[in-house]
Amino acid sequence: MEDLALLGFGPDGWGKVLVQAGLMTLAVSVAAFVVGLALGTLIAWGRVSGGGMARALAHGYTAVMRGVPEILVIYLFYFGGRQVVTAVGTALGFPGPFDISGFMAGMLAIGLISGANQAEVLRGAWQAVPKGTIEAGRVVGMSRFTLFRRVIAPQALVTALPGLGNQWQSVIKESALVSVTGLVETMRQVSVAAGTTQEHFLFYAAGAAIYLAITTLSDQLFRLAERHSLRGHQQGGM
């Protein structure tokens, strides 16, 4: 099997770069997911307990992000973002050249898209927090922030975990789109390898295996987290 040697770690093998590419996929995805979680929390906050202005902004943002193709947002950030950075940088009198890395643009773009989706998950979970437990927090004198941190967020997170798990899977798959910026993540690396060796089937299959490995593993992690967070919640647990 000379073919499989191509995937190995020998001198002709692509093993090492594939592993690196897998790690890059993981890195972009984690960064994007965290950006999305922070943003999603903010948007959910705006939609649930913000004033009219915050509510409208959050609503508008969600509508835009859900209605525009992901690939367009990435282009917008990578190419468009470069233009903006250059314009702003020049205006401020900094010497060029200006650049936005593929990692930065991709992470931000996917994070912003994911933020809109995560906000929907979080909003649903927030509204499912039993009203009485919130009143119990208010009545002992908790500030808004303490109430959120100590009463609302921990309970909402339990409800949100399965939905957030789905969002994480989407982020991993969307991260393949970042390959258009030239960032050497899994998708990019396997197409380079496939083109170079003309072993298309082998390398794209290897790519699929890498994505599957990441998604399966993280699915297990989310399940563990869910089980842990449910302790004490329902009689008999789950």
Next chain:
Amino acid sequence: MTDTSKTVLSIAGLRKSFGANEVLRGIDLAASDGDVISMIGASGSGKSTLLRCIPMLEIPDAGTVGVGEDRVSPRGGRLTRAEEATVRRMRCQLGFVFQNFNLWPHRTVLENVIEAPLFVQGRARSEAVDEAMALLDKVGLAAKRDAYPAHLSGGQQQRVAIARALAQHPRAILFDEPTSALDPELVGEVLKVIRSLAEEGRTMLIVTHEMGFAREVSSRVVFLHQGHIEEDGTPAEVFGAPKSERARAFLASHFDRNRQG
């Protein structure tokens, strides 16, 4: 027990409507240190609304609520920033016990009790834990310190809720039908705890349908009817010789029902 030297809780001219439904139509009520006031009245007469207006869980349309040295008179159904700060100070001096317990399900029994001391009042953990354990011991649940609320009976949950209220070092404790959500066989254990608090001289305002209990523990009984206080007197006065026809009818129907049940 009634020592009129010190007013702990005061309500004056309190009004509250939900839409066109005028629920509280000018309530005046004050509690002095050590008063145990039972509030009775038909379903829908506004008892819960009145109780919830004290820590501003419902914001009244008019009137003044005072706790200790703090008082607010919200207007237009909302609180200003300054009023919000006052209300938080007032809440820190009150304990509130809900009909449905409302324990935090994601925290253990002990964590429920130390939550506000740690995260609102900023007390030291070791001190808060020691005190919480003493309170749990008092309500007979020290052994359940690490259990989650879902694994407790209703009566146990309500006793934890009372310990949580006591951890506030409250000047007054408000109870909204603390035994109404309980199976009949669990009512006694909760009433016993409340009775012991009355014996300690705690100031309490208790909404209840347990007439026998009200008669026994209260220093004063208040009868609410359609958003008005119709009777206000000692248990002997209100239960023995109610002045208003409506109170008489309410009590008659209530004792009838109790006898049948």
